[in-house]
Amino acid sequence: MPATTVLLSIVLFLCSIPQIAGAGLDSGVSAFERGDYQIAQQELRPLAESGNPKAQYYIGLMAYSGKGIAPDSAEAIKWIKPAAENGMADAQYIYALLLEGGTPGAAGKIEAIKWFTLASDQGHVDAQMKLVDRYSRGDGIKPNLVQAYTWCGVAHLHVPSRCNPQESVSAYQMTAEQKEDAKRNVQQWVTQHPVNTSHPSFKSAQRLIAELDRADFKKKEEIKASLVRMGNVSTPAMLEALHQRTFAHTKLLTDVLCERGPESSSAIPELIRLLNDPSVLQPINSHFLSSLACIGKTSPEVQSFLISLLKGGSDAMRPWAAMLLENFESKEAVLALADALDDSRRTVRETAVRVLLSMGPKAAPAVPALSK
DSSP states (O other): OHHHHHEEEEHHHHHHHHHHHHHHHHHHHHHHTTTTTHHHHHHHHHHHTTTTTHHHHHHHHHHHHHHSOOOOEEEEEHHHHHHHHTTTTHHHHHHHHHHHHOSHHHHHHHHHHHHHHHHHTTHHHHHHHHHHHHHHHTSSSOOOOOHHHHHHHHHHHOOGGGGHHHHHHHGGSSSSEEEEEHHHHHHHHHSSOOTTTHHHHHHHHHHHHHHGGOOHHHHHHHHHHHHHHHHHGGGGHHHHHHTTTGGGGGGHHHHHHHGGGGGGGGHHHHHHHHHHTTTTHHHHHHHHHHHHHHHHHOOOHHHHHHHHHHHHHHHTTTTHHHHHHGGGHHHHHHHHHHTTOOOOSSSHHHHHHHHHHHHHHGGGGHHHHTOO
């Protein structure tokens, strides 16, 4: 056989190895899902031994849950741990459970919190709920209601039915400041972690938004109602559409956020980023700004943004900022409106006067400026 033919055969064989491994992995997972654990073991164990994280996870899961073999925690840890270390969220969650159940004393529970957190940061809702429970009860860790409320809020973003911060956490024991801290934590988590685009709820919201392109008025109203009912679980897909400049439907999408009110607070950082984008046209900005005011009526972050916009925004946006500051009625908002009475643009001055007069006694700090 010519050398070139031999070389070509070797190359083709080597190229086929990943396909063969992939086929074995798929058939092994399928066997596991239909309950044929013997076939699953046959297909997955060689792949696990060669270092495939997904195969390691399933072999470990069978040992952990006693599917096809007797339950064996040591065997489960042998396979689950490397899969967890490779960043597989499901493996990180199971490994945390194994640590809690198998390591005596507080050390196992403390280490488990670390792995629950790693899985939670990847959007693993079961892990997030474990953190809610552990931080609420102080199980193996110091009780921290702000952290419990935070993780409940994050879980609510993924699956609203799993956790409601006002009901699932001892919110009545928290101060208003602690709740605001927790809400800011949720917003920060959303901005720091990528959207799980494989999540069914994300896909469903994405599909509904795509249908807007060919929907008539009645259908658009139905889609809008569906997005409202889905709650915050649809927010990531809506923000993605707004960020990708799907401006044809900006009003409808921002109206959905507005109807949800403070429940959509996770959208605040992205809306502020869009408002700071100089490429966004003013008519679009007005929709973003109105939505921001709807969902951030009690948010210090929104108030600070509106004040900065009133002081240094464009001529078109400053009147909007003045009008929307009416929602806050804080001393900071009143003083910013008082400063706006000297604005170079007449519409800004007139809007500031109207808002201050509507505030009644709460506008007292602005009296010296109003009397000029």
